[in-house]
Amino acid sequence: MVLWFRKNLQNIMLAAIAMLLATSVNVNAEVVAPVVPKGKGEQCVEPTDVMRKNHMEMLKHQRDETMHNGIRTKKHALKECIACHVQEDEKGQVARFGDDGHFCSSCHNYAGVNVDCFQCHADRPQELIGKGHKIKPHHTADFKDKAINKEALQALTEVSK
Amino acid sequence: MKLIRFASIDGNSNGYWGLMALLAAFILAALGSSYYMEHHGHHVTGMTNQIVWGLPHVFAVFLIVAASGALNIASIASVFNKKAYKPLARLSAVLALALLAGGLMILVLDLGRPDRLIIAATIYNFKSIFAWNMILYSGFMGIVGVYIWTMMDETVGRFNRLAGISAFIWRIMLTTGTGSIFGFLVARQGYDAAIMAPMFIIMSFAFGLAIFNLVLFAAYNGTRRELGDAIVKRLRNLLGVFVAAIMYFVVVFHLTNLYATEHHGVEAFILRDGGIFTQLFWIGQVVIGGLIPLALLYAPQLQGCRKSMALASVLIVLGGLAQMYVIIIGGQAYPLQLFPGMEVSSSFFDGVVNSYTPTLAELMLGLGGVAVSLIVVTLALKALHLLPISLADAVADPHHKD
Amino acid sequence: MKTVNTTDTSKRKFLGGAAAVAGIAIAPGVLLQTVNAKPDNEAVSNKVRWGMLIDTNKCGDGCTDCVTACNTENGLTGFERPETDSQWIRKLTLKDKQTGHVQTLPVMCQHCETAPCVDVCPTGASFKREDGIVLVDKHICIGCRYCMMACPYKARSFVHEDLQDQKDHAPRGKGTVESCTMCVHKVDNGENPACVTACNKEHKAMYFGDLNDANSEISKRLKQYGGKQIRADLGLNPGVRYQGV
Known part of the structure; x- marks a missing residue:
């Protein structure tokens, strides 16, 4: 029953987010996709379009499985996403969550969708902890002027047939 | 007894708008305090890992307890068929909702993660008395809402008694739930007592009625409507009985504890050695909240004096807050007994009396909850036909003889 | 039963089978711990009940x-504010009022079978895993602190301020x-808790293992020498037991 609630809760949240986004759609704007940093490996654990659309489902499923059942498979684990997608740049700097250069926030800043992961979870691989600037509490993302347009949203979430 | 006519208040006077502005200022201060606490984390408050519930909880639990008590006037009318109380039932029910709203606001804004309220509202652990309480609180809102409807709309008036009985049963459950938050805490010396539930119910009777009296007096004075002695006398006697009943429960609670050697430590702490808690218990709870109000309410010389009754009501509210402080914070200040009979010490404050100093932010959050309750009533008085145009004896007293 | 050296934990999972068995050989012939590492994709089960014994x-x-080991392992750095900083494990000093006898012991979450924190949690964020480990699901914790009111062992801390650089x-x-x-x-990885590993370097006062396995070191010791529960009167059947108190 708890699981049912969680699934349902997510749908409610998604519907709410979609409604919020719908109100801020600017149809005349040019389609500019966010610049997403490239991952370390050749290929993600799932096809890119599936990840774009469903990464939150997978993360959430994995989160509950790990938390409550001790399942520690790596495929859909947040830790592994971070390990692959958050890297040092040429200057030896690492982007923090909230920076446009951080894999997660590159898109989330753009879409104006806040996430509640990195108040607790490490936003960079363990070996890079200590590198990168400090995150200012509560100022993790600035969503001003980041309203997404309809085409960009479609492009980001459409799953190829 | 004649036909009772109700009317909303004009709510145009400077006094009315001044009151609204004052209450709004308190509410803004509470919201600001909450933002400050959530932004920086609770380390800016007086709370610690030892005292986890602080002053906001004192206010919140007080208001929630008083909320169910405020409904009593309506219950006496509908459930026990006392006609004299019928004209006051509407105000009683609205005040109950308002007090509950204020208390809940404090509780929510003091959470570590108030942004996750939707989780609390959608995922329940049914073994948790807290989860039951969430159902009891929302149920109370719904049932009392319907109850008010049956009072104000004649077409559903035939359901009034049914709604009144439901609301009465629900409010008893609700306060049982609130008291059991503490009563079910098996590990803490100051709690773990079944008497907590009935004691909270009797506390609710007195606190709720004291607040009701103050609101009633303020509303009738402010609108210059007539309030007869007959109804005031009934309320006065009722209040005195409730205060005496609280004192009885407090005596039984402490006597039971004093008999068991196991509880001598915590009793000595509250009754003798506890510093601020001992003072709040004897001076705040017993003298200010109990003995002085009893004297004011029952002294033969003061029988017709409304000011003495109003003062008694104020003192009961203050004494009630003191009692909540002693129960909630005193109960946490006394150290957990991991190893009874041993002297215990550690880096984590084991074995020592924990200190708590409330901060301004916590006080403002608590007062903001009170302001929410009062602003709801103030608005409702203007928006709804809550108050009888006259409660003069000739109108309101069923036994009045012309 | 196969015994593997401590340093070899990463290989253990490749030993195959549903439950590769591993132990920690402290000295030749002395087997202190026997711990089962489950495969990553297998859910924990109530066949196991993890427990600790503290001598x-x-x-x-x-x-x-x-x-120190706990703080390092879990990244509990603190803010020099002892009243609000988290402490997951602490050393208690006990003095018998009558006899003056003094002893010290560590106290942490006792991982009760019927945990009061789990009972009172309104959202189910406090929960007990099938294998007896009591945890907080911080994804659904609303920070009401009722569990802290209910815990008889003062085992819980509330995070009072923003944290940086948590361990992953x-x-x-x-x-x-x-x-x-x-x-x-x-x-879950087949290793001992950090406190137990640290204690085993010198004092060897802490044992970790499966209370349901009659052949585990911890069960054998408990059977032979007995083990007390803190606040046994509450009937919570904690997973952490003490000898010598």
């Missing part, structure tokens, strides 16, 4: 190795409650 006679007076295996954040996880990330 207070061996616990070093003034030694805080277990506390021990996510923690402001506004939620936390406590000893029995190093669940290590246990």
Whole structure:
């Protein structure tokens, strides 16, 4: 029953987010996709379009499985996403969550969708902890002027047939 | 007894708008305090890992307890068929909702993660008395809402008694739930007592009625409507009985504890050695909240004096807050007994009396909850036909003889 | 039964089978721990009940190795504010009022079978895993602190301020409650909790293992020498037991 609630809760949240986004759609704007940093490996654990659309489902499923059942498979684990997608740049700097250069926030800043992961979870691989600037509490993302347009949203979430 | 006519208040006077502005200022201060606490984390408050519930909880639990008590006037009318109380039932029910709203606001804004309220509202652990309480609180809102409807709309008036009985049963459950938050805490010396539930119910009777009296007096004075002695006398006697009943429960609670050697430590702490808690218990709870109000309410010389009754009501509210402080914070200040009979010490404050100093932010959050309750009533008085145009004896007293 | 050296934990999972068996050989012929590492994709089950045994006679007076190890492992850095900083494990000093006898022992979450924190939690964020480890699901913790009111052992801490640089295996954040996880990330990996590993270097006062397995070191010791529960009167059947108190 708890699981049912969680699934349902997510749908409610998604519907709410979609409604919020719908109100801020600017149809005349040019389609500019966010610049997403490239991952370390050749290929993600799932096809890119599936990840774009469903990464939150997978993360959430994995989160509950790990938390409550001790399942520690790596495929859909947040830790592994971070390990692959958050890297040092040429200057030896690492982007923090909230920076446009951080894999997660590159898109989330753009879409104006806040996430509640990195108040607790490490936003960079363990070996890079200590590198990168400090995150200012509560100022993790600035969503001003980041309203997404309809085409960009479609492009980001459409799953190829 | 004649036909009772109700009317909303004009709510145009400077006094009315001044009151609204004052209450709004308190509410803004509470919201600001909450933002400050959530932004920086609770380390800016007086709370610690030892005292986890602080002053906001004192206010919140007080208001929630008083909320169910405020409904009593309506219950006496509908459930026990006392006609004299019928004209006051509407105000009683609205005040109950308002007090509950204020208390809940404090509780929510003091959470570590108030942004996750939707989780609390959608995922329940049914073994948790807290989860039951969430159902009891929302149920109370719904049932009392319907109850008010049956009072104000004649077409559903035939359901009034049914709604009144439901609301009465629900409010008893609700306060049982609130008291059991503490009563079910098996590990803490100051709690773990079944008497907590009935004691909270009797506390609710007195606190709720004291607040009701103050609101009633303020509303009738402010609108210059007539309030007869007959109804005031009934309320006065009722209040005195409730205060005496609280004192009885407090005596039984402490006597039971004093008999068991196991509880001598915590009793000595509250009754003798506890510093601020001992003072709040004897001076705040017993003298200010109990003995002085009893004297004011029952002294033969003061029988017709409304000011003495109003003062008694104020003192009961203050004494009630003191009692909540002693129960909630005193109960946490006394150290957990991991190893009874041993002297215990550690880096984590084991074995020592924990200190708590409330901060301004916590006080403002608590007062903001009170302001929410009062602003709801103030608005409702203007928006709804809550108050009888006259409660003069000739109108309101069923036994009045012309 | 196959015995593998401590340093070889990463290989253990490749030993195959549903439950590769591993142990820690402290000295030739002395097997202190026997721990089952489950495969990553297998859910924990109630066939296992993890527990700890603490021999207070061996616990070093003034030694805080277990506390330091816990803080390091879980990234509990603190803000120099002892009243609000988290402590998952602490050293208690006990003095018998009558006899003056003094002893020290570590206290942490006792991982009760019927945990009061789990009972009172309104959202189910406090929960007990099938294998007996009591945890806080911080994803659904609303920070009401009722569990802290209910815990008889003062085992829980509330995160009072923003944290930086948490360990990736021990996510923690402001506004939620936390406590000893029995190093669940290590246990799932077939390792001992950090405090036990640290204690075994010198004093060897802490044992970790499966209370349901009659052949585990901890069960054998408990059967032979007995083990007390703190606040046994509450009937909570904690997973942490003490000898010598």
